[in-house]
Amino acid sequence: MTTTNVPTTATTRTAAELYAALIQSQPLFILDVRNEEDFARWRVEGRAALETLNIPYFEFIEDEAAAVARVPRDRDILVVCAKEGSSEYVADILRNHGLNAAHLEGGIVTWGNLYDVRDIADNAAGRIVQIARPARGDVSFMIISDGQAAIIDPLRHTNYYLETARQAGASVTHIFDTHVHADHISGGPALAQATGAPYYVHAYDAIHPIDMLPAQMPYEHLQDGQTFTVGQYSVKVIWFPGHTLGQVNYLATAPDGQSYLFTGDGIFLKSFGRPDLGGKGETWTPILYESIYERLPQHIDDSTVILPSHFSLLDEDDGQGRFAAPYGQVRRQNDALVPRSKEEFTAYVLGNLPVFPPQYVEIKRVNIGLVHPTEEQAGELELGRNICALSQ
Amino acid sequence: MATEFDQTLDVKGAKCPMPLVKSRKAINDLTVGQTLRVLATDRGSVADFQGWVKTAKNIELVAQETVQENGTDLYVHYLKRTS
Numbered sequence: 215m216t217t218t219n220v221p222t223t224a225t226t227r228t229a230a231e232l233y234a235a236l237i238q239s240q241p242l243f244i245l246d247v248r249n250e251e252d253f254a255r256w257r258v259e260g261r262a263a264l265e266t267l268n269i270p271y272f273e274f275i276e277d278e279a280a281a282v283a284r285v286p287r288d289r290d291i292l293v294v295c296a297k298e299g300s301s302e303y304v305a306d307i308l309r310n311h312g313l314n315a316a317h318l319e320g321g322i323v324t325w326g327n328l329y330d331v332r333d334i335a336d337n338a339a340g341r342i343v344q345i346a347r348p349a350r351g352d353v354s355f356m357i358i359s360d361g362q363a364a365i366i367d368p369l370r371h372t373n374y375y376l377e378t379a380r381q382a383g384a385s386v387t388h389i390f391d392t393h394v395h396a397d398h399i400s401g402g403p404a405l406a407q408a409t410g411a412p413y414y415v416h417a418y419d420a421i422h423p424i425d426m427l428p429a430q431m432p433y434e435h436l437q438d439g440q441t442f443t444v445g446q447y448s449v450k451v452i453w454f455p456g457h458t459l460g461q462v463n464y465l466a467t468a469p470d471g472q473s474y475l476f477t478g479d480g481i482f483l484k485s486f487g488r489p490d491l492g493g494k495g496e497t498w499t500p501i502l503y504e505s506i507y508e509r510l511p512q513h514i515d516d517s518t519v520i521l522p523s524h525f526s527l528l529d530e531d532d533g534q535g536r537f538a539a540p541y542g543q544v545r546r547q548n549d550a551l552v553p554r555s556k557e558e559f560t561a562y563v564l565g566n567l568p569v570f571p572p573q574y575v576e577i578k579r580v581n582i583g584l585v586h587p588t589e590e591q592a593g594e595l596e597l598g599r600n601i602c603a604l605s606q
Numbered sequence: 607m608a609t610e611f612d613q614t615l616d617v618k619g620a621k622c623p624m625p626l627v628k629s630r631k632a633i634n635d636l637t638v639g640q641t642l643r644v645l646a647t648d649r650g651s652v653a654d655f656q657g658w659v660k661t662a663k664n665i666e667l668v669a670q671e672t673v674q675e676n677g678t679d680l681y682v683h684y685l686k687r688t689s
Contacts, residue, residue, distance in 0.1 A: 249653050249654050249657035250657060251653055251657070252653065270654070270657050270658075270661075271623050271626075272623075272624075272626050272657065272661065272662070273653060273661055274659040275623070275626060275627060275630050275658075276630075276658075276661055276662050276663070295622065296622065296650055297622065297650075299621045299623055299624070300622045300623040303623045303627075525664045532689075602680065
């Protein structure tokens with residue numbers, strides 16, 4: 215038996231390690247070995263520069279040499295499949311051919327369920343915490359101040375919020391949804407049940423816009439201009455209809471005057487929430503115009519930090535995984551927000567609507583308690599990245 | 607009418623990529639024109655076998671069906687060696 219001192223590189227990467235690599239723009243090359251159909255439905259997305267290649271694993275079984283020849287030899291290859299087995303199988307083949315390859319632990323399913331928790335602000339007034347699900351482009355937040363915690367737009371896996379509050383020694387006092395979401399299942403009702411804190415949503419969103427059926431879940435109705443106190447922060451409700459009729463923004467203001475606007479699917483950092491998911495795009499677009507150009511500017515200034523509930527590309531972050539930017543910067547960088555007349559805006563919006571994912575109608579049913587999916591069904595409904603923004 | 611077959615490969619419980627790896631080996635052992643019946647519990651095998659036969663040189667996917675066995679789904683694939 216001989217021993218060598220050749221350094222070994224890791225043959226696996228966790229989803230969290232993958233996310234760190236994507237944020238740091240490491241020159242990663244992703245080889246996705248699922249079948250073409252699954253790859254087309256959704257895949258690992260990072261910054262725009264991320265390189266990805268799809269070669270189904272069975273091509274390595276049919277003609278190993280030909281498949282291997284299509285993979286670059288001089289790159290760090292991360293092999294991805296649905297669960298793990300095929301990517302491990304292909305990574306082994308690649309290493310046998312002298313390539314530098316690892317596989318994603320747990321497969322793309324684990325990547326899809328990765329949550330990332332990091333602070334947006336941490337100062338004398340308290341903390342603003344971002345809790346993101348990067349694979350879906352879903353972002354939620356907590357305000358933690360003086361032992362109180364408010365949760366904004368919580369996602370389905372509620373343990374991350376409970377754990378963040380517990381670690382901070384805070385009790386959850388408010389659960390706020392900006393609107394009834396269509397792309398993901400809200401953790402709001404479940405968190406209300408777990409903590410006893412009230413779940414707030416605007417009553418206009420408690421009616422399913424397609425079914426025209428009322429919600430079957432407990433919630434507290436929000437009023438435009440209503441104000442809450444979370445520790446040292448005041449939190450004001452700003453009605454922002456357009457993406458949904460009952461969408462609100464929450465404006466949190468610290469004692470030093472610094473303000474944070476939780477926009478939900480109102481304005482995003484590089485786009486804004488599409489007005490057609492309720493099935494009334496043409497009717498709701500002028501309402502969205504008034505929210506963006508007339509209603510919102512009365513409440514914020516260029517220093518207000520904008521915190522949306524979605525991103526479409528990782529490039530929208532600040533370089534460190536925080537999806538936040540001052541309003542002044544957002545106005546400059548967001549092509550969707552350039553000044554337009556109502557007619558120009560309507561033409562722009564209706565000309566840039568992406569595909570309407572059919573499952574979004576069902577997800578809204580789930581979010582107002584009309585249907586109750588199993589864990590597996592919930593995972594299926596939430597497959598892939600959100601399509602809540604206008605096309606860019 | 608039931609699909610005819612010559613051999614059966616039981617890969618129940620096997621996870622991706624093993625149902626396909628073992629099917630490839632079993633097909634290599636068939637004579638041309640014979641059909642292999644594959645019994646799998648991996649749901650991903652349905653789409654993967656469809657993708658596989660598009661690139662495979664000598665395989666035809668004759669039929670696929672899902673049947674219930676002891677309360678779980680069983681995915682049955684019929685693969686014919688064509689050359």
